[in-house]
Amino acid sequence: MTDDQPGKGPATNPFGSMSINFGGDAAPSAGTALNPFGGGISLIAEAPAEAAPLASGPTTAASAEGRTEAKVLVIGSGPAGLTAAIYAARGNLEPIVLAGSTPGGQLMLTSEIENYPGFPDGIDGPEMMGRFRAQAERFGTHMVDVDVDRVDFSSRPFRAWARGVEYRAESVIIATGASALWLNIESEQRLRGRGVSACATCDGFFFRDREIAVVGGGDSAMEEANYLTRFASKVHLLHRRDGFRASKIMIDRTYGNPKIEVHTNTTIDEVLGDTKVEGLRVRDTRTGELREMPIGGLFIAIGHKPNTDVFSGWLDTDEKGYLVAHEHTSSRIPGVFIAGDVNDHRYRQAVTAAGDGARAAIDAERWLETEAVASAQTATAS
Numbered sequence: 001m002t003d004d005q006p007g008k009g010p011a012t013n014p015f016g017s018m019s020i021n022f023g024g025d026a027a028p029s030a031g032t033a034l035n036p037f038g039g040g041i042s043l044i045a046e047a048p049a050e051a052a053p054l055a056s057g058p059t060t061a062a063s064a065e066g067r068t069e070a071k072v073l074v075i076g077s078g079p080a081g082l083t084a085a086i087y088a089a090r091g092n093l094e095p096i097v098l099a100g101s102t103p104g105g106q107l108m109l110t111s112e113i114e115n116y117p118g119f120p121d122g123i124d125g126p127e128m129m130g131r132f133r134a135q136a137e138r139f140g141t142h143m144v145d146v147d148v149d150r151v152d153f154s155s156r157p158f159r160a161w162a163r164g165v166e167y168r169a170e171s172v173i174i175a176t177g178a179s180a181l182w183l184n185i186e187s188e189q190r191l192r193g194r195g196v197s198a199c200a201t202c203d204g205f206f207f208r209d210r211e212i213a214v215v216g217g218g219d220s221a222m223e224e225a226n227y228l229t230r231f232a233s234k235v236h237l238l239h240r241r242d243g244f245r246a247s248k249i250m251i252d253r254t255y256g257n258p259k260i261e262v263h264t265n266t267t268i269d270e271v272l273g274d275t276k277v278e279g280l281r282v283r284d285t286r287t288g289e290l291r292e293m294p295i296g297g298l299f300i301a302i303g304h305k306p307n308t309d310v311f312s313g314w315l316d317t318d319e320k321g322y323l324v325a326h327e328h329t330s331s332r333i334p335g336v337f338i339a340g341d342v343n344d345h346r347y348r349q350a351v352t353a354a355g356d357g358a359r360a361a362i363d364a365e366r367w368l369e370t371e372a373v374a375s376a377q378t379a380t381a382s
């Protein structure tokens with residue numbers, strides 16, 4: 001995941017530099033006002049990863065700090081990455097997952113998931129990702145909560161570096177997902193973590209009884225606006241057009257929520273306030289008229305960009321920067337596979353990402369088998 005991870009403010013991000021303790025017996029980390037893992041699962045400070053000596057040989061390597069060699073290396077820990085890990089682990093491939101410094105992906109920032117099959121009453125995103133992770137670990141996945149800094153896919157074993165540690169693998173599944181977009185106006189960036197956020201789940205708690213705004217016209221904006229009414233006295237939803245991308249059910253729910261006021265044809269010219277958000281200067285896109293709105297917080301929910309910077313030059317990308325899969329989940333490099341939102345700007349659902357992760361793991365497993373057969377035949381022939 002990149003630095004653009006939502007909620008990465010100094011006082012507000014409950015996930016930065018944290019790993020997940022599924023035992024639930026450690027004290028919750030100080031300063032984490034909202035524990036998104038719920039009861040039984042808490043956040044603990046992550047021990048720094050040390051460089052581990054590399055073992056030779058075709059199987060996985062072990063060290064006191066954890067394995068650094070694997071048949072399958074999964075990069076990313078959203079639904080795609082963790083499903084790939086579950087499948088690879090159950091295939092006895094003992095995967096390593098480089099989970100990112102904000103493990104769990106975008107669902108960690110989602111309040112309630114109502115459309116994932118098997119959860120008729122809905123489930124919180126962080127709880128769901130906790131379950132995915134526990135399932136992957138149950139079958140022998142080695143999880144490391146670090147961001148990948150660099151990769152080398154020029155030859156096998158493929159290599160990836162994270163916090164100075166080199167990881168090697170016979171195959172790689174890339175599932176790094178996508179990160180929230182920002183308006184990229186000066187005042188928004190200056191006040192990030194000081195009332196401007198892209199993570200209602202992380203930061204909504206801090207806006208109890210305040211009047212706040214959400215910007216965007218898609219499902220994310222609707223979902224965040226509705227979620228934030230749990231805390232805020234009033235939520236203004238600002239959208240630059242008069243048509244929405246959001247699904248009808250979310251639009252209806254938003255208009256039906258008495259604590260939400262929808263402002264269409266409205267853009268933000270400036271976020272007002274020196275050290276914290278005190279208001280917005282908004283523009284009516286039809287008349288050009290400017291007006292000020294006194295609000296105490298601003299949530300940005302305007303879409304995402306794929307987390308592909310680290311793979312730049314190695315793999316094909318489309319015009320939006322998403323990785324391109326060629327045959328099934330294969331990238332242009334044999335043995336490197338792609339799964340989830342990093343490759344998908346059409347569906348972008350937890351369930352489709354999870355399905356993709358399963359496909360990538362199955363593709364990786366079959367590819368490894370084919371490679372093993374090929375190298376055995378070569379050895380016999382020589």
Ligand code: NAP
Pocket residue numbers: 113114115182183215216217218219220221223240241243244245246247301302303304346347348349
């Ligand atoms: P999205 O559908 O791409 O919507 C982004 C919205 O932000 C659009 O309305 C867009 O306006 C607006 N926008 C983009 N750039 C902007 C800018 N610079 N200034 C102002 N507004 C800007 O993104 P999303 O809402 O994150 O949803 C992405 C996908 O995830 C969708 O497939 C969605 O269905 C799915 N999702 C599903 C759920 C759920 O089912 N519970 C929840 C969240 C997301 P325009 O319309 O004018 O372009």
